[in-house]
Amino acid sequence: MTASQLKPEALATEPAKSLSQQQTQFFIPATASLHERRPRTLKHGDSFAVFDHSGDAIAGPGSPEGLYHRDTRHLSHLYLTINGSRPILLSSALRDDNAMLTCDLTNPDFAGDDGRVAVEHDLIHLRRTRFLWESAIHERITIRNFDTDSRTVTVNIGFAADFADLFEIRGMTRLRKGEMKTPVIGATDALLAYEGRDARTRETHLCFDPPPQELTESHAAFEVTVPAGERRTLYMRIACERLDPQPGPFSRQFLKALRESMQSLKQARARGATVRSSNPLFDEVTRRSVADITMLSTDTEYGPYPYAGIPWFSTVFGRDAIITALETLWLDPAISRGVLGYLAEHQATAFDPAADAEPGKILHEVRHGEMAELGEVPFRHYYGSIDSTPLFVMLAGAYLERTADTAFITKLLPNIDAALRWIDEHGDRDGDGFVEYGRLTDQGLANQGWKDSHDSVFHADGSIARGPIALAEVQAYVYGAWRAAEAIHCTLGDAARGLDYGARADRFRDLFDAAFFDAQLGTYVLALDGEKKACRVRSSNAGHVLFTGLALAKRAEPVVRTLMAPASFSGWGVRTIASTEARYNPMSYHNGSIWPHDNALIASGFSRYGYRKEAAKIFEGLFAAATYVDLMRLPELFCGFPRRRAQGPTFYPVACSPQAWSAAAPLSLIQSSLGIGFDVAAAEISLCEPALPRFLDELRLYGLRVGDASVDIAFDRMGDKVVVKPLDRTGSARVVTIA
Numbered sequence: 001m002t003a004s005q006l007k008p009e010a011l012a013t014e015p016a017k018s019l020s021q022q023q024t025q026f027f028i029p030a031t032a033s034l035h036e037r038r039p040r041t042l043k044h045g046d047s048f049a050v051f052d053h054s055g056d057a058i059a060g061p062g063s064p065e066g067l068y069h070r071d072t073r074h075l076s077h078l079y080l081t082i083n084g085s086r087p088i089l090l091s092s093a094l095r096d097d098n099a100m101l102t103c104d105l106t107n108p109d110f111a112g113d114d115g116r117v118a119v120e121h122d123l124i125h126l127r128r129t130r131f132l133w134e135s136a137i138h139e140r141i142t143i144r145n146f147d148t149d150s151r152t153v154t155v156n157i158g159f160a161a162d163f164a165d166l167f168e169i170r171g172m173t174r175l176r177k178g179e180m181k182t183p184v185i186g187a188t189d190a191l192l193a194y195e196g197r198d199a200r201t202r203e204t205h206l207c208f209d210p211p212p213q214e215l216t217e218s219h220a221a222f223e224v225t226v227p228a229g230e231r232r233t234l235y236m237r238i239a240c241e242r243l244d245p246q247p248g249p250f251s252r253q254f255l256k257a258l259r260e261s262m263q264s265l266k267q268a269r270a271r272g273a274t275v276r277s278s279n280p281l282f283d284e285v286t287r288r289s290v291a292d293i294t295m296l297s298t299d300t301e302y303g304p305y306p307y308a309g310i311p312w313f314s315t316v317f318g319r320d321a322i323i324t325a326l327e328t329l330w331l332d333p334a335i336s337r338g339v340l341g342y343l344a345e346h347q348a349t350a351f352d353p354a355a356d357a358e359p360g361k362i363l364h365e366v367r368h369g370e371m372a373e374l375g376e377v378p379f380r381h382y383y384g385s386i387d388s389t390p391l392f393v394m395l396a397g398a399y400l401e402r403t404a405d406t407a408f409i410t411k412l413l414p415n416i417d418a419a420l421r422w423i424d425e426h427g428d429r430d431g432d433g434f435v436e437y438g439r440l441t442d443q444g445l446a447n448q449g450w451k452d453s454h455d456s457v458f459h460a461d462g463s464i465a466r467g468p469i470a471l472a473e474v475q476a477y478v479y480g481a482w483r484a485a486e487a488i489h490c491t492l493g494d495a496a497r498g499l500d501y502g503a504r505a506d507r508f509r510d511l512f513d514a515a516f517f518d519a520q521l522g523t524y525v526l527a528l529d530g531e532k533k534a535c536r537v538r539s540s541n542a543g544h545v546l547f548t549g550l551a552l553a554k555r556a557e558p559v560v561r562t563l564m565a566p567a568s569f570s571g572w573g574v575r576t577i578a579s580t581e582a583r584y585n586p587m588s589y590h591n592g593s594i595w596p597h598d599n600a601l602i603a604s605g606f607s608r609y610g611y612r613k614e615a616a617k618i619f620e621g622l623f624a625a626a627t628y629v630d631l632m633r634l635p636e637l638f639c640g641f642p643r644r645r646a647q648g649p650t651f652y653p654v655a656c657s658p659q660a661w662s663a664a665a666p667l668s669l670i671q672s673s674l675g676i677g678f679d680v681a682a683a684e685i686s687l688c689e690p691a692l693p694r695f696l697d698e699l700r701l702y703g704l705r706v707g708d709a710s711v712d713i714a715f716d717r718m719g720d721k722v723v724v725k726p727l728d729r730t731g732s733a734r735v736v737t738i739a
Contacts, residue, residue: 040094040101041310041658042132043295046070047240048314049137053092055103055128056080059160064169064311069135069240071315071369073169074204077160082153083110087126094631096287098295099262103128123147133261136239138254145226152225155234160218161204163194165369167377170312183217190215191242198373205243209235209250268294272332275670278698282623284632285666292633292663293328302345303338309636309656316366318343318388319450320661322395323597327664329402330671336399337408343392344415348383353440356384360422362392384444386437387474389419390481397484400491404680410492420485423478429468433511434528435478436468449474451576451590455583457527460536462582465529472524473544475512479505480548513552523562538562538578540598546605556609563602564614571643572621573599586640593652596622596634597661600668607672616693619669623695625649634662674715680707687724688738692717709733
């Protein structure tokens, strides 16, 4: 069966027509802003949790709060009260390493029987200390009495488990669901369960210590007497499976699990280099970036794999993980190895139209929930992205250059070759030399580039482009894949084949330039539609053409100028499309918003072509945006309104935070600024025209590895110049500066 026989659909949506169920079913409805609730997130493995700033999870339409495991919400409601009232929030913070959430609370005024205040506020302190480890929330609630009299309080913990599929929470309606089982209530535990239509039973097990005075299927109540100046402690564990009794007291179990959790995070952080600077705020941003990538990465049998983001995308995504790996490769190559190994193992080997799968194609998304298992959504193992496959080859080449790990790449060579065959046999659907997409099932994603909203590919007049669609950045990734294939095959001893891919890449530059560059726009067009008509739209996609080196040298200056013009560059970053375009909306998902990862790749492209001043402006804009965000954490995206003096960016209501490729953006920008490269055979770290943005006078890299050696490097800005000083080294690593 060929791709043409499968007849991929053409996009035919007209802007005036209402959207079909297939086009809207995977959108995320914005009934409320996630940002306004200041959510606190925890993750470990295949589980994650979202709580409000007080540590509660408030059930309600559109609320994503709760505890999730493998795309099912195992805890939909958690609500703590003291004497029937919600405590007053004092503070709420995640540790810098994301290991633990701490919420400090205090009592409101308690009224007596006569209606007067019997106990004033701020006398009873509650500290909720919580972490997520091995699919269970572990919580310690410490109650301290600062009154001069002994106090007895009632602490009530309300809870519920709706076992909703993540896609239900994202807005999809299900006509049939499974069956809630009868709760099993013991003296110290409650077991809630649901039997899905996929014949799987999902359970939530809540355990308490000491035993509550009252325990039902919906709450646990504790009568706690706290003498003056003393404290009492309650423990709670909420697991996404039935737990066997654990040895030892809860306090010991809590501390043991906490030590294991923190040690695991510490070991993961130790893999990569450490960044320190003269700017304490920037240090906070980079610490949070590293911590978020560490938290989002799930250990698989192939190595660490960064899940895309919380709450909507905490699972395997191909494109997101590859780009995250590319952004962090200079710092921590283990992530790239884990991503390559996993995706190679799950590469498509046969046609499956329901999953948009073709031989050699690389995964887009994996889901484990009931709806995916039943086929109510197509994402159980879904291949509907046009760019994951060439990006996979790009990452393999970049990993080989960074590590010289020829044994691993040799093992992956059949997968790399299968991906390259897919580009030739199925990617280019009409034989015009460009790679296009068209979905094989109307249940899949209509647009299959990274801008996958239904309206993200359009013409200058705003009309939606009909497919198959050839996106500008996808052609850039194909070019990058061929360059990577050239390096891989030459390194592994097949020079003839490698040089053939290099020649194809050379020819492709002229073919692409003729079809995609628009002198009147001053940049590359967004895409070609199914009739090969150019989508003459100024978009950020053009920056990705610079990122992989596909752009002819003479095109770099106009592309950079266009992307940095006020219509595109907001002051915070480059918008997905310019404000002059027909579908521009700074509050949209893909038509005028600002994405940190997009900007990191654009800045890398600027640096590749020597435009370091412009790359530094992007760096400065994103860093400034991060300083206005809770926890110094760059979200998935923010709105594209122009930057206003002495004010922060405008937040997008349902942006994921943390998001892996956004977390990696500041780290990628460091590499772009310093021009870091590696020659493992020579044990050499090269720095090509290193520069520092204005907010950094000094930068230090500790433990930057090349092969078996490592080096510490100091960078000091002296006006427009940067002085480089190697500080310490292990092995024979050398640092070379290229002017």
